[in-house]
Amino acid sequence: MNAQAQTQYATEVGYNFAYLDEQTKRMIRRGLLKAVAVPGYQVPFGGREMPLPYGWGTGGMQLTAAILGAEDVLKVIDQGADDTTNAVSIRRFFARTAGVKTTTRTPEATVIQTRHRIPETPLNGDQIMVYQVPIPEPLRFIESSETETRTMHALEDYGVMHVKLYEDIATFGHIATSYAYPVTVDERYVMDPSPIPKFDNPKLHMSPALMLFGAGREKRLYAVPPYTQVVSLDFEDHPFEIQRWDECCALCGSQDSYLDELIVDDAGSKRFVCSDTDYCMQRRDLEEEGEQ
Amino acid sequence: MYVAVKGGERAIDNAHLLLAKKRRGDTSIPELSVEQVREQMPLAVARVMSEGSLYDPQLAALAIKQAAGDLMEAIFLLRAYRTTLPRFGASAALDTTQMQLTRRISATFKDLPGGQLLGPTFDYSHRLLDFALLAEGEQPGPQVDPQAELSPCPRVLDFLADEGLMAREVDDGAAVPDITREPLDFPASRAQRLQALARGDEGFLLALGYSTQRGYGRNHPFAGEIRIGEVEVWLEPEELGFAVPLGDIEVTECEMVNQFVGESAEQAQFTRGYGLAFGYAERKAMGMALVDRSLRAAEYNEEVEGPAQQEEFVLMHCDNVEAAGFVSHLKLPHYVDFQSELELIRKLRKQASEQPAAEEQRA
Numbered sequence: 001m002n003a004q005a006q007t008q009y010a011t012e013v014g015y016n017f018a019y020l021d022e023q024t025k026r027m028i029r030r031g032l033l034k035a036v037a038v039p040g041y042q043v044p045f046g047g048r049e050m051p052l053p054y055g056w057g058t059g060g061m062q063l064t065a066a067i068l069g070a071e072d073v074l075k076v077i078d079q080g081a082d083d084t085t086n087a088v089s090i091r092r093f094f095a096r097t098a099g100v101k102t103t104t105r106t107p108e109a110t111v112i113q114t115r116h117r118i119p120e121t122p123l124n125g126d127q128i129m130v131y132q133v134p135i136p137e138p139l140r141f142i143e144s145s146e147t148e149t150r151t152m153h154a155l156e157d158y159g160v161m162h163v164k165l166y167e168d169i170a171t172f173g174h175i176a177t178s179y180a181y182p183v184t185v186d187e188r189y190v191m192d193p194s195p196i197p198k199f200d201n202p203k204l205h206m207s208p209a210l211m212l213f214g215a216g217r218e219k220r221l222y223a224v225p226p227y228t229q230v231v232s233l234d235f236e237d238h239p240f241e242i243q244r245w246d247e248c249c250a251l252c253g254s255q256d257s258y259l260d261e262l263i264v265d266d267a268g269s270k271r272f273v274c275s276d277t278d279y280c281m282q283r284r285d286l287e288e289e290g291e292q
Numbered sequence: 293m294y295v296a297v298k299g300g301e302r303a304i305d306n307a308h309l310l311l312a313k314k315r316r317g318d319t320s321i322p323e324l325s326v327e328q329v330r331e332q333m334p335l336a337v338a339r340v341m342s343e344g345s346l347y348d349p350q351l352a353a354l355a356i357k358q359a360a361g362d363l364m365e366a367i368f369l370l371r372a373y374r375t376t377l378p379r380f381g382a383s384a385a386l387d388t389t390q391m392q393l394t395r396r397i398s399a400t401f402k403d404l405p406g407g408q409l410l411g412p413t414f415d416y417s418h419r420l421l422d423f424a425l426l427a428e429g430e431q432p433g434p435q436v437d438p439q440a441e442l443s444p445c446p447r448v449l450d451f452l453a454d455e456g457l458m459a460r461e462v463d464d465g466a467a468v469p470d471i472t473r474e475p476l477d478f479p480a481s482r483a484q485r486l487q488a489l490a491r492g493d494e495g496f497l498l499a500l501g502y503s504t505q506r507g508y509g510r511n512h513p514f515a516g517e518i519r520i521g522e523v524e525v526w527l528e529p530e531e532l533g534f535a536v537p538l539g540d541i542e543v544t545e546c547e548m549v550n551q552f553v554g555e556s557a558e559q560a561q562f563t564r565g566y567g568l569a570f571g572y573a574e575r576k577a578m579g580m581a582l583v584d585r586s587l588r589a590a591e592y593n594e595e596v597e598g599p600a601q602q603e604e605f606v607l608m609h610c611d612n613v614e615a616a617g618f619v620s621h622l623k624l625p626h627y628v629d630f631q632s633e634l635e636l637i638r639k640l641r642k643q644a645s646e647q648p649a650a651e652e653q654r655a
Contacts, residue, residue: 015376021376021378044475044477045475046472046473046474046475047475048375048472049371049372049374049375049472049613050372050375051372053368053613053616053617053620053621054613054614054616054617054618054621055617055618055619055620055621055624056617056620056621056624058617078624078625079625079626079627079628080628084625085303085304086624086625088301088304089304092301115624116626116628116629117628134618134621144604145604146478146604146608147478147479147604172640173640173643173644174636174639174640176636176640178629178632178633178635178636179628179629179632179633180629195629196628197628197629197631197632198632199632217614217617217618219475219476220475243632243635243636245635258628258631259631260627260628260631261627261631261634275627275628275631
């Protein structure tokens with residue numbers, strides 16, 4: 001889609017289609033091509049200041065702006081939900097600056113920007129996921145220096161990561177990482193899948209959808225191309241496992257979706273509901289149809 | 293059924309309307325004009341321009357008004373605007389030696405060519421609340437001698453350089469990288485470091501500079517020269533082939549004289565730290581100069597022992613727009629990640645409480 005054709009869709013006067021200027025988008029797209037060519041490798045890019053604060057999805061927004069075309073249908077979720085305030089704010093930003101169609105329904109979306117979840121509804125090859133990433137470096141909390149961690153990636157020196165996981169087992173009996181759980185991509189780079197719960201990690205493996213990750217403050221982007229091996233780190237005697245609940249969703253009855261815990265009264269009674277609001281709604285709609 | 297902490301567009305809109313109301317305050321009191329902010333809060337405007345990396349007093353004043361006086365928010369507003377502006381060129385290096393000075397002091401020489409020029413300053417003022425300001429009224433200015441003329445003020449550090457006591461800074465003519473267009477890489481060049489410090493948070497640089505004075509990477513600073521005034525900006529457009537003046541900007545420049553280094557007694561030379569900020573911003577320029585010098589530790593083979601000497605630590609954390617953003621994002625919902633932590637901690641505790649029982653049974 002060329003810039004001129006896109007301009008007519010822009011509803012916010014004075015800004016380019018999807019806010020960023022075309023040169024900046026080109027720079028980001030070049031970075032994305034590199035990221036797709038080297039799965040899991042963190043590509044430094046000239047991240048721009050966005051009109052939203054750092055840490056609130058500026059990396060994801062820049063990637064979305066760079067790939068968005070006028071015909072795209074955008075879905076934005078935060079914690080799995082379409083109606084959380086920041087998801088509303090980002091969706092509205094692109095509706096204003098790009099005039100694109102937005103949706104809350106996963107199957108209808110062509111671009112899904114997300115913070116901390118992957119939808120429960122399986123993705124297809126025509127969809128692109130854009131992840132908001134706070135700290136792109138999986139080794140950061142073991143080694144604070146960027147110079148060091150870049151060298152470690154170059155040398156595939158990931159021993160410390162396994163030592164850290166082993167220390168967890170020695171202390172707690174389990175790997176004590178429950179989100180932002182590190183993965184190995186395409187048998188080469190160890191990658192932070194962004195702070196999605198480890199429940200979502202298996203959805204990255206051999207996904208037909210393109211996965212793009214953007215860290216605005218840290219000025220890094222990376223990618224998992226479609227049908228790429230993504231393996232969560234583990235040990236033979238302590239295999240990777242995902243979260244399970246004894247309860248099911250109080251609204252749709254789902255037993256296999258990621259659940260949010262709600263405290264519903266002063267006595268601390270709990271109730272569990274789907275974190276993916278669209279998935280929950282789809283199931284409830286189906287149920288109603290079935291009843292009629 | 294339940295009320296989750298989720299808000300629609302209406303909640304957001306209403307929140308913004310409430311903020312606008314809070315900013316305006318009591319409507320029986322006249323609204324603050326942008327011109328009033330620009331003219332009567334010049335030091336706030338200077339800080340917003342420096343850390344916002346955009347010299348535009350009018351827009352900085354607008355940002356301060358819009359941010360209800362929250363300077364970091366104003367800096368963020370100005371940055372977000374700046375990022376949309378096209379770059380049509382880089383100016384020639386500022387010639388601060390030719391500055392139209394309003395203030396110039398040196399702590400290293402009692403007297404020097406051009407003299408000490410105190411200018412407007414908080415220094416030596418007694419910090420007593422001036423209740424006269426409560427009542428509105430014109431403040432009388434100083435008596436002015438219309439015949440007075442400023443004699444030339446050569447740079448203090450040049451005297452030292454002429455004597456060979458201070459290494460000269462030589463422009464290698466290389467293109468200056470723009471850290472707002474290309475990501476920082478480490479080790480960073482001095483040009484990149486100075487850019488990052490110039491945008492850096494005044495409070496952060498002040499505290500780091502202070503830490504070097506207290507011994508965390510001490511480098512014995514003297515305020516060699518501080519100059520504040522107007523300096524001309526020149527640009528050489530490619531199609532012209534010669535430089536043309538664009539206008540004047542007010543800047544504060546600080547050059548610190550620091551402890552000497554050298555392989556032998558004959559080669560011993562002082563070192564320097566450099567600070568530059570838009571507008572009247574002495575504290576910022578001094579903090580920047582201290583930190584610039586401490587970040588040159590590797591250059592002078594000094595042991596890195598204090599945080600102010602660690603390049604990655606300083607440069608990755610000095611930007612207050614980045615810092616404020618990432619800290620404030622903690623307000624965003626994190627219940628998905630928190631739920632996974634809850635699930636994990638419950639599992640760990642459950643197993644731990646079951647295990648002793650199992651062991652007892654075995655025994």
